[in-house]
Amino acid sequence: MIYALCFVLILIGLYGVLVRRNIVKIIISLLVMEYGIHLFLVLQSFRPGGVPPIVEPGSETAVWMKQSVDPLPQALVLTSIVIGLGVLALMVALSIRLYERYGTFDISKIRKLKG
Amino acid sequence: MIVKTVCGWMKAFILLYGIHIILYGHLTPGGGFAGGVIAASAFVLIMLAEGEAVGLKTFSRKAASTWDSVGVLSFLVMAGLGLLLAGTFFVNFWTTDESAHFTLFSSGIIPVCNIGIGLKVCSSLYLVFVVLTAMHLALKPGNKGENS
Amino acid sequence: MTEILIALIVLMIIGALVAIETSNLLYSVISIGAVGFLLSIVFLFLSAPDLAITQMAVEVITLVILLRAIAGSGREAVSDRRSIFGTVVTVAMVLILAGFSVRMFADFPEFGQPVTDRFADAPSNMYLREGLEKTGAANIVTAVLLDFRAYDTLGEATVLFCAVVGALSILRRKTKKQPDEPDEENEP
Numbered sequence: 001m002i003y004a005l006c007f008v009l010i011l012i013g014l015y016g017v018l019v020r021r022n023i024v025k026i027i028i029s030l031l032v033m034e035y036g037i038h039l040f041l042v043l044q045s046f047r048p049g050g051v052p053p054i055v056e057p058g059s060e061t062a063v064w065m066k067q068s069v070d071p072l073p074q075a076l077v078l079t080s081i082v083i084g085l086g087v088l089a090l091m092v093a094l095s096i097r098l099y100e101r102y103g104t105f106d107i108s109k110i111r112k113l114k115g
Numbered sequence: 116m117i118v119k120t121v122c123g124w125m126k127a128f129i130l131l132y133g134i135h136i137i138l139y140g141h142l143t144p145g146g147g148f149a150g151g152v153i154a155a156s157a158f159v160l161i162m163l164a165e166g167e168a169v170g171l172k173t174f175s176r177k178a179a180s181t182w183d184s185v186g187v188l189s190f191l192v193m194a195g196l197g198l199l200l201a202g203t204f205f206v207n208f209w210t211t212d213e214s215a216h217f218t219l220f221s222s223g224i225i226p227v228c229n230i231g232i233g234l235k236v237c238s239s240l241y242l243v244f245v246v247l248t249a250m251h252l253a254l255k256p257g258n259k260g261e262n263s
Numbered sequence: 264m265t266e267i268l269i270a271l272i273v274l275m276i277i278g279a280l281v282a283i284e285t286s287n288l289l290y291s292v293i294s295i296g297a298v299g300f301l302l303s304i305v306f307l308f309l310s311a312p313d314l315a316i317t318q319m320a321v322e323v324i325t326l327v328i329l330l331r332a333i334a335g336s337g338r339e340a341v342s343d344r345r346s347i348f349g350t351v352v353t354v355a356m357v358l359i360l361a362g363f364s365v366r367m368f369a370d371f372p373e374f375g376q377p378v379t380d381r382f383a384d385a386p387s388n389m390y391l392r393e394g395l396e397k398t399g400a401a402n403i404v405t406a407v408l409l410d411f412r413a414y415d416t417l418g419e420a421t422v423l424f425c426a427v428v429g430a431l432s433i434l435r436r437k438t439k440k441q442p443d444e445p446d447e448e449n450e451p
Binding site (some may be wrong): 028069 | 264265268269272273275276279280282283288291292295298299302305306309310311312313314317318321324325328329331332333349350353354357360361364365368371374375376377378379380386387388390391392394395401402403404407408412415416419422423426427429430433434
């Protein structure tokens with residue numbers, strides 16, 4: 001089923017966050033988790049044979065309402081995509097600072113050094 | 116040389132496409148967020164293709180942070196005007212009648228809010244890119260920067 | 264239609280596995296770019312054109328920022344040794360989560376029946392039915408974002424502003440070359 005595949009994507013991202021030691025790999029795994037969550041939300045709104053939720057001039061409301069997909073999860077995911085970009089910028093800024101100070105991306109070494 | 120020439124042609128199209136998506140956000144797919152990101156990528160393209168000096172001369176840091184604040188403040192002002200003029204916070208106080216559906220000036224405060232959000236997203240992403248790449252970072256270990 | 268979606272999602276899973284497992288950071292960034300573009304195509308097949316445009320543009324900027332993050336360092340992540348205990352515990356926890364999810368997904372509604380079909384008084388029905396008259400916007404997603412649920416958009420603008428301010432203040436540097444700066448402030 002499609003929901004199970006989408007959940008597999010989220011679990012792969014979770015595995016990457018917990019196991020990897022390189023900060024850039026952790027950031028990339030967080031991105032994978034984000035893609036999985038957005039996909040899961042948009043899959044809730046799908047209808048086979050559905051049209052996008054944009055009104056054409058000259059169409060009847062009652063007929064079109066039964067055919068279009070759900071607009072509410074799409075609005076929520078649209079906000080979330082742009083927020084994800086802002087948070088990515090913050091994470092990359094932090095990782096650049098850490099590299100300049102400790103000389104490595106490895107989080108186990110960063111824990112051991114005292115600055 | 117090829118990169119600079121092609122980027123010289125493309126940057127106007129990309130910026131124009133971004134502005135079109137922002138302005139027609141209430142009629143076709145798009146809106147403030149998507150259009151803002153596309154417009155930011157036009158400025159990022161200028162900075163990548165022609166170097167840091169030309170890019171900063173096109174859209175300097177001070178100008179970017181000014182437009183950022185203008186975008187957010189205009190969004191807030193439209194929300195507050197809803198409170199002043201019609202009693203409820205953030206209500207659409209500028210409703211038009213039936214004949215103006217599907218045209219550009221149709222749906223009240225939605226295009227104005229779209230423009231505010233588009234300005235904000237474009238300036239923010241350009242500012243983040245400038246600070247990440249173009250401020251003389253020497254990414255060598257041990258370079259702690261000049262502040263604490 | 265469902266088969267195309269399943270094929271694309273399987274490709275995304277393969278791309279994500281490559282991005283996480285490979286030891287060269289540049290290959291990881293390229294793979295995550297591929298996953299993002301495939302997600303944009305999946306959004307297009309799911310009848311969400313706003314999301315497809317936004318995801319594609321955001322993916323381009325994400326790739327540029329990630330390439331900046333790995334630019335100065337050595338590209339091979341030589342420091343990626345793993346501890347056996349940590350890996351085994353994580354894999355066990357992930358498998359337990361997957362086992363619970365099988366039970367959860369058995370109770371889910373069928374794929375292809377949105378909330379508007381199952382409940383007649385869902386909010387989305389009201390948005391679709393009265394969106395054009397109440398707001399005058401033809402794009403119902405924009406009408407939902409900026410008129411029916413405008414507080415969410417206000418919160419989103421605030422979060423984006425704070426994230427950018429945070430990133431700027433982390434990367435701030437004072438410039439050193441001010442030859443006529445008085446030296447008295449360095450003395451106690």
